[in-house]
Amino acid sequence: MREFLSKLGFSGGNFDFKDVKCQEFLFDLYLKDKLSLDELYLKLGLESEEFLKTLAKYYKMEFLSFENYDENFKLPLNLLLEFKILPIKTDEENVYIARAKPFSLELLERIQSLFRDKFVKAVISDCFKISKALNRLRIKEELKNLSFQLKEEWEDNFKQENQSSVSKIFDFILKEALNLNSSDIHIESRKNDALIRFRVDGELQFFCILEKEIYQALVFHIKFLTHLNVAEQRKAQDGNFELKLENQNYDFRVSTLPLIYGESVVLRILKHDEKFLELKNLNFLDSHLKALQKAISSSYGMILITGATGSGKSTTLYACLNALKSIKKKIITAEDPIEYKMQGIQQILLNPKAGLEFNNALRAILRQDPDIIMIGEIRDEQSLDIAIKSSLTGHLLLSTLHTNDSISTIDRLLDMKAKPYLIAQALSLIVAQRLVRKLCIFCKRKSEKKYTLFQGQFYESRGCEHCNYSGYSGRDLVAEFLVIDENLKELIRENVGKKRILEYARKQGFQTMLECGLQKAKEGLTSIEELQRVLD
Numbered sequence: 001m002r003e004f005l006s007k008l009g010f011s012g013g014n015f016d017f018k019d020v021k022c023q024e025f026l027f028d029l030y031l032k033d034k035l036s037l038d039e040l041y042l043k044l045g046l047e048s049e050e051f052l053k054t055l056a057k058y059y060k061m062e063f064l065s066f067e068n069y070d071e072n073f074k075l076p077l078n079l080l081l082e083f084k085i086l087p088i089k090t091d092e093e094n095v096y097i098a099r100a101k102p103f104s105l106e107l108l109e110r111i112q113s114l115f116r117d118k119f120v121k122a123v124i125s126d127c128f129k130i131s132k133a134l135n136r137l138r139i140k141e142e143l144k145n146l147s148f149q150l151k152e153e154w155e156d157n158f159k160q161e162n163q164s165s166v167s168k169i170f171d172f173i174l175k176e177a178l179n180l181n182s183s184d185i186h187i188e189s190r191k192n193d194a195l196i197r198f199r200v201d202g203e204l205q206f207f208c209i210l211e212k213e214i215y216q217a218l219v220f221h222i223k224f225l226t227h228l229n230v231a232e233q234r235k236a237q238d239g240n241f242e243l244k245l246e247n248q249n250y251d252f253r254v255s256t257l258p259l260i261y262g263e264s265v266v267l268r269i270l271k272h273d274e275k276f277l278e279l280k281n282l283n284f285l286d287s288h289l290k291a292l293q294k295a296i297s298s299s300y301g302m303i304l305i306t307g308a309t310g311s312g313k314s315t316t317l318y319a320c321l322n323a324l325k326s327i328k329k330k331i332i333t334a335e336d337p338i339e340y341k342m343q344g345i346q347q348i349l350l351n352p353k354a355g356l357e358f359n360n361a362l363r364a365i366l367r368q369d370p371d372i373i374m375i376g377e378i379r380d381e382q383s384l385d386i387a388i389k390s391s392l393t394g395h396l397l398l399s400t401l402h403t404n405d406s407i408s409t410i411d412r413l414l415d416m417k418a419k420p421y422l423i424a425q426a427l428s429l430i431v432a433q434r435l436v437r438k439l440c441i442f443c444k445r446k447s448e449k450k451y452t453l454f455q456g457q458f459y460e461s462r463g464c465e466h467c468n469y470s471g472y473s474g475r476d477l478v479a480e481f482l483v484i485d486e487n488l489k490e491l492i493r494e495n496v497g498k499k500r501i502l503e504y505a506r507k508q509g510f511q512t513m514l515e516c517g518l519q520k521a522k523e524g525l526t527s528i529e530e531l532q533r534v535l536d
Contacts, residue, residue, distance in 0.1 A: 017046060017054070027055055031101060037127055038464050042445055049126060052100060056124035059102045064088065064123040066098065069133050075114060077141045083107060086130045094119050100127030132469050139208055142172060147214050166221040169214065174245060176207065180468060183269055183310075187222075189215060189262025200468070201437045201475050202310060212262075219256075219265055226254045234258055240337070248272070253337055270339055277315065277322045277340065283477045285516060287509070291429065291481045296320050296398075299371070301428030302391035304378075306403040312435045312477060313400040314339050317374060320398055321345055324372055333374040334361040350376075362386045366395075375399040381416045388418060391426040405513065406432040406482035407498050407505070414495070424484075424492040433479040434513060436526045436534050440467035444524060451528055459524040476525050478517040478535070482510065 016022055029035035030051075040046040049065070056063040066088040075087060085107075088098045095118045097103075097111055103122040112120045150165035173196065177185050182198035187210075194215030196207045210218065223230045226239035237256045242249065249272035257264045279289060295303050303320070305313045318340050325331060325344040336350035336358075348365070350356055358375065359382050365373055377400045378384050391397040403409045409430045413423050444461040451458070463469035482505060484492070491501055502510070511519075517531040 017044075017051075023054060023058060026051070027058060030055070037100070038443055041443065041462065045445075048128065052124050052126065055102075059124075061102060062121070062123045064096060064098060064125050066125060066129065075111070077137060079110075080134055080137065084127070084130060084134065085111070086125075086133050088123075088125065090118065094121040096121050096123050098123050098125035098130055100124065100130060128463060128465070128469050131465055139176065143169065143208055143210070146172060147211060150214065150217060166217050169218060170221055171245075173207070173218075174243070177269065178245065178250075180205075181474065185267040185269070187215065187218065187265040187267075189259055189264065191261050194262070201470075201472055202435055203437075205468075215262070219263055222254060222265055222267070223256070226252075228254070228256065233263055238337070251339075251341070253339075272340075277319045277342075279319045279323050282312075282316060282319055284479060285511075285519070288431075288479055288481050288516075291483055292320070292431065293323070295429040295483075296324055296396065298396060298428060300391060300394050300396055302387060302397045302399070302426040303429045304399060304401050304409060304427070304431070306401045306406065306409050306430060306432045307434055308402065308404075310435070311433055312475075313433065314376075316431065316433065317398055317400065318342065321372075321374060324396075329371040330369060331372040331374070332365045332368055332370045333376070334358060334365060335374075335376040358383045359386060362390065366390060366393075370395060372396045372398070377401070378416075381418075384413065384416050384418055388422050388426045392422070397426075403432065406430040406480045407501055409482075410492060410501065411498065420495045421493050424489040427484040427489075427492070429484060430482040431479055432482075432513060433477055434534050435475040436478055436517060436520075436530050437470075437472035438474045438476045438525055439527055440464060440471055440473045442466040443471065447527075449528075454518060454521075454528060456518075456522050458521050458528050460527055460529075471527075472530070476520060478513045478520065478526075478531070480511055480513045480516060483508070 017026070026035065026040070030040075037048040037051065040051055041048060053063045069086055069088045080086060083099065085097050085099045087095055089096045095115055097120055099122065102124070108120060108122055146165055146169045150169065153165055173185065177198050180198055180200050182200050184199040186195075186197045186199070186204065188195045188197070189212075193212055194210040196210060197204045198207050199205075220230055223237075225241045227241075228237045228239050235258065238254065240251060240253045242251055244250070251270040251272065253268040253270065255266045279292065284292065295301070305316050307313050321331060321333070321342060325342070330346070331344070332346045332348065334348045334350060338347050338349050341347065348356070348361055350358060350361055358379060362373075362375065362383065363386065373390055373395050375383065375387060375397070378387055387397055387399060401409060401412060403412045409432070410423065414420065439459055439461045440463070443464040443466070444459050447458045447460040449458070449460070461467070461471035463471040467473040482488075485508070488501065488504060491504060514531065514535055517526065517535060520526050521528055521531060
């Protein structure tokens, strides 16, 4: 703290925010934009609300906290954005305008000129809430303007497929989703309007509400891009398209589903970035990364990546393939759908309607003399049987399975009627994984919370503009690795059960996903609350 204060020019001895001189020193820096609320929080431990309340008192202003604000105030958006001000409430006489800094007389007069029948009362409020609200207003205004342009085109009798404003609305939504690193865009029809949400770091977030007719034009446009039947609204449809946005190529997987008030459309966003598909960039623990690299370097055996939907299984599989691809190896995949198109790998898009399903595709693959086979998912007893036999005949086989943890995967294989001795012979590694949100590096700090079940120093974050005020930015991997050595193969052959297998694995250094997560939480990568949310 002293070093930080010294850099700012503070030379008044011990720092105490209750001291007026200390307050004046910080207020001066804050008002000159030389000190941010984030720095006050991280470096000096000052909560933004405490600081702003003291600032308001010093300048004889009122501090008002707010949860809601009136979007119908007739103030120009550019004025709100330029000065970061927000109308938060009104009464019979006053309009309350919030800002995170005191108002200049010039600014107050400018705002007052826009209100003839009410007095403008300037108040101090939480800058993070103000910024979040202003972003919502910006999005709403942009969509309002684009929707107006689209309606003008309708009046001019533009043909629907040529409407440029639909494209602009769609591009705007895509860019906003990409700015937040969204993985999915959800467009959902309701009775009188439509809701758009983004999935960011595994959680759905509100984006906007669309008028029904704008929603219908948008769905038509997406179907047109995806080469789906634009007239079909009674059946589910799937497709994909590619777009280049801001010098980056993206694949979009599209799914439509008929609902009682229209169609639900979900777009999965897949980025063309092979750097992302490098094992070292997946954030495995060093011991886990070495175990995975050793397993995929073998010329035979079965590696299973397990976890719930959305736990990053496909990304891990593709990263393995990316590490394995070589002119000396033939790699064939059977997928439905293909999530990443990769050079140097032969990828089969399964097509059940044409009779190309997992089972007959696998048989055909074996006749193609492959070195490595990847199956998108083991779905039934027959595909498991072929997968096991493939791994026992000199092929390295990689696939995914839905199980809660690594050890229960063995029970799942037994439930699918696989023989214990075949499971033991085939398996070389089981990886169970989940994705947890990473604490924002800009607003995280050491937590003072004490936990009954967990010991150690952990971290927390309160949210800032860098993480869209969520406290989290990006995701990290927590995993457990069950390496199938000769002793463990023998235990599987004997079908000894989960308890004995866990006891043996523990002696070999096995870590559960929770233990892996706790290690990352102590390093400040995630929080205890996030681990509990994902792993409970």
